[in-house]
Amino acid sequence: MVNLSATEDEWQTDDETGYENPYDYDPNAADENDPTVDGDDPSLDPDEDTDESAEDEGDELEDVEADEEDxxxxxxxxxxxxxxxxxxxxFTQVIRRKMGPGGGESGLAWDARWWLYPEVAGRFKALWYAWExxxxxxxASAMSNWWIHHLEPHVRVIFDSDTGPMSHAKRxxxxxxxxxxxxxxxxxxLRAEHTEND
Structure with a gap:
């Protein structure tokens, strides 16, 4: 206890709790001088309550996030x-272009069997998600954004008769x-090295 009647030079600053280093304090340590904690009553265990409430809060947050996603x-x-x-x-009803003769010649390339080309199918799936x-x-600008930032870059690749996935398509x-x-x-x-860096 601090002696308030003493002069500034004589102040006693010993900590009665026994914690000489305030940075070495464990807030979860049991206080042997606390009469309410006898170790026999599980309802007085602060760690158990904290863990259960943390789990409950975590479950509630997961439920809320799942509900929001659904x-x-x-x-x-x-x-x-x-x-x-x-x-x-x-797509095939709205998008209309002048197609070339095919076979890698000039113009745009298109194959009615578009589903044979994995890249084309993947791009169409991405376009459909974004379109929906x-x-x-x-x-109000969402669809315009889709045309400019989604459709046009994909169509340039899909219809490219020089290097596109359907280039050289023949009728x-x-x-x-x-x-x-x-x-x-x-x-x-090398795989382990990349995994460690991730």
Whole structure:
């Protein structure tokens, strides 16, 4: 206890709690001088209550996040049930271009069997997701944004008759896409190095 009657030079600053170093204080340590903690009553265990409340709060947050995600998905009722339906019902009906003769010659390339080309199918799926989102958006500029920032970059690649996935497509169906890119598996040591850096 601090002696207030003493002069400034004589003040006693010993800590009665026994904690000489305030930075070495453990707030979870049991106080042996506290008569309310006898170690026999589990209802007085502060750690147990803290853990349970933390778990409950975590569960509640997960439930709220899951509800929000489900709510967002439920709010957007797609006009087309799949990207294939969107390609057949919207893309091929709305997007009209002057196509070249095919076979890698000048003009734009298109193959009616678009589903044979994994890259084209992947791009159409991404376009469909973005289109459904823009269509359901409350923003008036959402669809314009979709045309400019989503559709046009993809269409440039899809229809590219020089290097696009359907370049060299022929009307007789003799071309069904370029082969997959060759690759070699990453060496285990290098893979471990990349994993550690991530």
């Amino acid at each position: 709510g967002e998905l439920a709010e957007i009722e797609p006009m087309y049930p799949s990207y294939e339906a969107w390609v057949e019902g919207w 989102e823009a269509r359901a958006s409350d923003k 007789d169906g003799s071309f069904s896409g370029w082969p997959a890119l060759p690759y070699e598996p990453m060496p285990p040591g």
